[in-house]
Amino acid sequence: MKEHKMSRRNFLKVGAVASAAGLMTAAPVAANAAAPAASTAADEENCFGLFQKKPKYIFLFIGDGMGTAQIQSARFYQGTVTNNGAITEAELSFTQFPEVGSVTTYDSTSFCPDSASTATSIASGKKTESGVINMCPWTRDVPYETIAEKLHKQKGYKVGIVSTVNIDHATPAAFYAHQKTRKNYYQIGVELANSGFEYFAGGEFQKVNGDGTGPNNHEVAAQAGYNVVTTQAGAAALKAGAGKTLIIAENLADGKSMNYAMDAAPGEWQLTNYVRKGIELLDNSNGFFMMVESGKIDWACHANDAAASIHDVIEMHNAVQAAVEFYAQHPDDTLILVTADHETGGLGIGYKTTNYDTFLTNLAHQKMSYAKFDSTYVNNYVKNQTPFETAMQDVKANFGLTLPTDPDAASAGKLLLTDYEVENLRTAYERTLKVGSSSQSKMSQQDYELYGTYIPFSMAICHTINHKSGVDHTTYAHTGAMVNLYARGQGAGKFRGVYDNTEIFHKLAELTDVQ
Structure with a gap:
């Protein structure tokens, strides 16, 4: 039916013209009679709804x-x-x-x-x-x-x-x-x-x-x-x-x-x-x-x-x-x-150390989720008590995060870590080997804010690449x-x-x- 394609604006215009035509032939209205109430947006929506097909x-x-x-x-x-x-x-x-x-x-x-x-x-x-x-x-x-x-x-x-x-x-x-x-x-x-x-x-x-x-x-x-x-x-x-x-x-x-x-x-x-x-x-x-x-x-x-x-x-x-x-x-x-x-x-898009800029293309260095990194790599680190520097080679391969002492540190396309970031990652790694993930009730406020109830090393990696990209989170x-x-x-x-x-x-x- 053509009515289905009639725009709401045109429908209301037609309705207004029809009403006006009706008034021209109607009996005179007493001067003290109440004026008809103005139509509301809800009235118009309900009226228009009569002509609307139902989605199936x-x-x-x-x-x-x-x-x-x-x-x-x-x-x-x-x-x-x-x-x-x-x-x-x-x-x-x-x-x-x-x-x-x-x-x-x-x-x-x-x-x-x-x-x-x-x-x-x-x-x-x-x-x-x-x-x-x-x-x-x-x-x-x-x-x-x-x-x-x-x-x-x-x-x-x-x-x-x-x-x-x-x-x-x-x-x-x-x-x-x-x-x-x-x-x-x-x-x-x-x-x-x-x-x-x-x-x-x-x-x-x-x-x-x-x-x-x-x-x-x-x-x-x-x-x-x-x-x-x-x-x-x-x-x-x-x-x-x-x-x-x-x-x-x-x-x-x-x-x-x-x-x-x-x-x-x-x-x-x-x-x-x-x-x-x-x-x-x-x-x-x-x-x-x-x-x-x-x-x-x-x-x-x-x-x-x-x-x-x-x-x-x-x-x-x-x-x-x-x-x-x-x-x-x-x-x-x-x-x-x-x-x-x-x-x-x-x-949030924007981070303290990136100021008025973002570098979201840095996230292209990340090749897998935190969950797959846990199951593919971190479980073996814990089992074998793998040295931190060895684990960081996997981090470089899968997240692009590179130690300043790494032979490839000067090469293009790597996300070079600062000394501050390295220490944060090292601390998280040591906690991972000793404690692993934990419940909030068993953690200090500092540790929970840093890692939530996730594997500390994986969380520290995610936070680091997020911050280098110009994004951050407020909660877990x-x-x-x-x-x-x-x-x-x-x-x-x-x-x-x-x-x-x-x-x-x-x-x-x-x-x-x-x-």
Whole structure:
């Protein structure tokens, strides 16, 4: 219908002309009669909504921990510097979306919330406590129904849930589970199987065997009619019409999650591959809803690993582009939203020793995440009590950080360490060999501020290359910073402005007309 393409401005103009024409033929109005109330923006929006098509293909991308600095650092990293020194930032697929909103993230108990409560707000439109998934706060005895469940039940939409971390982690779980604590991992896995959603893909269940007295989460899913696929070849072989499917990534890394984008082997499936497979399996004439989480942006920022965060933001940009390509084929029926549940790490662009400049290209020296460095190198250092100078050869090869006494110190392309930086690294290395990582309660304030609960040597390396690049973090936890939401497609205009994260649910519910 042509009305679908009528702009809001033209629609209001037509309405005004029609009203004026009506007044010309109407009976005279008494002089003392009350003038009609001026229409409000809400009235206009509601009126315009009568002519708006409902999106039937909805993508909701959540960059866990992805604040504006995480996005901006990726854009700067991808940018260019001309011969005369002029800089140009790069665009990401979603930073070019026509509508942008700013979203508050606090929960019912904290201005620095966790993923369980913030994902609950997005999924169900309700506030709850940190650590709680879709249950009312304090009493935790009333479950909340999510937008994914409503669309599945009321509209017959197929539903997909994708994450680069564990498929039962807080953010993906908030779209299908209802638990008093996010730590009820086995029970969350059972809820996954009982959801009936058509597509799940991501990392392994965290407590796949539960207490060992019953079927494991894979078996529970299979008993509920899911194809449980644990190889990349098996995932690639799936075709439309395959039925309900659960894919656990074949190549697992820290915490049984998928690899960081920068650590993935050539040909290894990443987030984009699972989004494309989801589109293939979910596509149908009735509609689908797909929630896609880039969860390791959060994990990288917890560990203050700026390079790993940047590469996962870039991979999310690639995944969003896959949705944009689908949108190009179905522009009147598709809505794409890209947002975050909260910000992690307190990332700032700019550092004390770099003053008014940044050197983000220095991060290109980093060849692997802190987690892969731990598993590939640091574990052996501890086992063999490797000398510091020997370990620093691996640091030079994988991070570019070079000792002033190194024979290659004068060569171009190396990040030469100062004496102060060397001593910081040496101190962290010695603590790594003697103590390793520890809990906050067992650490001095100084050690916790320096290393968090991570391997001291890896944290010192990340902090050093970050600082040389002109970035820094304020915390190993989350912050209360607002996050952005980028929208494109049918109904995208509803997501502009400043609002609370609970409004994401309500705006989606209104757009899709679910109760």
